Amino acid sequence: MHHTLESAVADLVDNSIDAGASRVAITFETADGAPAGLTVIDNGRGMTGGQVDEAMRLGQQRDYENDAQGHYGVGLKAASFSHADTLTVLTTTDLADVHGRRLHRSDMQRDYGCDVLVPGAIRKELEGCLARFDARSGTVVRWSDTRFPRTTALGNSDWLEDSKTRLRMHLGVIYHRLLAANRVRIQIGVFDRDLNAYGAPEQVAPIDPLGFAASAVTGYPRDLVAVVGEVPVRLGCHIVPPKSSGPSFRLYGRDGADFQGFFIYRNDRLLQVGGWNEVTTAHRHRGLARVVIDDFSSIAGLVRMNPEKSGIILSHELQHALAAATAPEDAGSAVSFKDYLERAEAVFIESRQRRRVRKPVAEPSKGLHDEIRRAIRAEIPIRQDEDPVEMRWRRMPAEKFFEIDREARTVYLNQQYRQMLTGGKTGLSDAPLIKTLMFLLVEELFKGQHWGPRDKDFAEMWDSVLGTAVQLEYAYREGGRG
Numbered sequence: 001m002h003h004t005l006e007s008a009v010a011d012l013v014d015n016s017i018d019a020g021a022s023r024v025a026i027t028f029e030t031a032d033g034a035p036a037g038l039t040v041i042d043n044g045r046g047m048t049g050g051q052v053d054e055a056m057r058l059g060q061q062r063d064y065e066n067d068a069q070g071h072y073g074v075g076l077k078a079a080s081f082s083h084a085d086t087l088t089v090l091t092t093t094d095l096a097d098v099h100g101r102r103l104h105r106s107d108m109q110r111d112y113g114c115d116v117l118v119p120g121a122i123r124k125e126l127e128g129c130l131a132r133f134d135a136r137s138g139t140v141v142r143w144s145d146t147r148f149p150r151t152t153a154l155g156n157s158d159w160l161e162d163s164k165t166r167l168r169m170h171l172g173v174i175y176h177r178l179l180a181a182n183r184v185r186i187q188i189g190v191f192d193r194d195l196n197a198y199g200a201p202e203q204v205a206p207i208d209p210l211g212f213a214a215s216a217v218t219g220y221p222r223d224l225v226a227v228v229g230e231v232p233v234r235l236g237c238h239i240v241p242p243k244s245s246g247p248s249f250r251l252y253g254r255d256g257a258d259f260q261g262f263f264i265y266r267n268d269r270l271l272q273v274g275g276w277n278e279v280t281t282a283h284r285h286r287g288l289a290r291v292v293i294d295d296f297s298s299i300a301g302l303v304r305m306n307p308e309k310s311g312i313i314l315s316h317e318l319q320h321a322l323a324a325a326t327a328p329e330d331a332g333s334a335v336s337f338k339d340y341l342e343r344a345e346a347v348f349i350e351s352r353q354r355r356r357v358r359k360p361v362a363e364p365s366k367g368l369h370d371e372i373r374r375a376i377r378a379e380i381p382i383r384q385d386e387d388p389v390e391m392r393w394r395r396m397p398a399e400k401f402f403e404i405d406r407e408a409r410t411v412y413l414n415q416q417y418r419q420m421l422t423g424g425k426t427g428l429s430d431a432p433l434i435k436t437l438m439f440l441l442v443e444e445l446f447k448g449q450h451w452g453p454r455d456k457d458f459a460e461m462w463d464s465v466l467g468t469a470v471q472l473e474y475a476y477r478e479g480g481r482g
Helices: 003-020 049-056 077-082 103-111 117-131 153-174 176-178 315-324 336-356 370-377 414-421 434-444 452-479
Strands: 021-029 036-043 084-092 098-104 114-116 138-146 185-192 222-228 231-239 261-266 269-273 290-291 303-305 312-314 390-394 401-405 410-414
Touching: 003 021, 003 036, 003 077, 003 138, 003 153, 036 117, 036 153, 049 077, 049 084, 049 098, 049 370, 077 098, 077 103, 077 138, 077 261, 077 452, 084 117, 098 117, 098 222, 098 452, 138 231, 138 336, 153 176, 153 185, 153 269, 153 370, 176 269, 222 315, 222 336, 231 315, 231 336, 231 401, 231 434, 290 336, 312 315, 315 336, 370 434, 390 434, 401 434, 410 414, 414 452
Parallel strands: 021 185, 261 290, 390 410
Antiparallel strands: 021 036, 036 138, 084 098, 084 138, 098 114, 222 231, 231 290, 261 269, 303 312, 401 410
């Protein structure tokens, strides 16, 4: 029951992939402006009545296929009850025979009673869900009575946007191979119960932690082999290009050096995103070192994996073997795991010595999404001894696009164009691209104590140009110009 929201939803997606699904839709449900539920729909094979009964058992023992993501038989229940008090499963193999089951957390704690839902009462709902994929088979998993935070309307909006972002990044990383190969498509959306309407879904894009166009050093990536008994374990040793700054390096919006270490896959699903597992120690100079273990079957008997699939414990035997890994005999050169780490450290140190110092910027604050603020702080030095700069909307004449209030340390955008620029999906952190571009354009105007004629002229110039541009944009979208 140590699931995060991301690991819990990923466990449900694992089940969908095991069922052969090519489409998965994850939908947050809101009521009265607050998050109230979550639903995962897939177009997989679905389940028979007997199969769904077994799926609802706790720790059901069964033989998993070699290519299955499931492992313990507790994922569906543990993932669901980590965030909700009611779990409902609707499923069908061909729409002719529908099945529904419901578990309540209180019943599970008392006698593990499971409700069997009347097929006639759930058929229409199940058919409606599968119609989104034009599918005749599949499964719907719904969390109700969720323990999502309930705060102010503004706080709820921030939590929902942040949760969607974190979930999109997490799924993009751990399923990047499946997504890139189009073996599965995953989308995340919101359903407003009060309006009975879906928002525009967002597709999960693959984020390959080794997806770099260039190599940092000649001869890498290269393979090393660790031998445990008579079993070879192949290590793909990469040195990340030192100037990397995109999502493949800065995973989850954090410093890429936090993800040095092993990337362990099982059936093309990433189980571990960095970490040295006590084979060696983390060090900032090793921030460019990433090692891929692809053949999980070669280490399966030498590791323990927690039910949340978020941590792997290596046996001492495997730890020692990995530390002693060397290049295979036909590699042409004798390179050890120690040599690899030293080379990665040397590349890192050399890159830091050559790196140009970037010009500092004002600290971004409210109005810019947390992920963008993290990216700015990771990439650019922040000017010290200054209050942060906010991005807000407010009403102003149509010919204006923005205004600057130096005293309030705020950039205001014209409320009149908010609907158009956000597509109607408003919130504290809306319009991330426009707000980011505006912040980078004008943040220097907040530097220092005085605002001189040159600064005022600069702001007036860009406001005039952008005011014209946004009105033209509005006219194009309204069909007034061709």
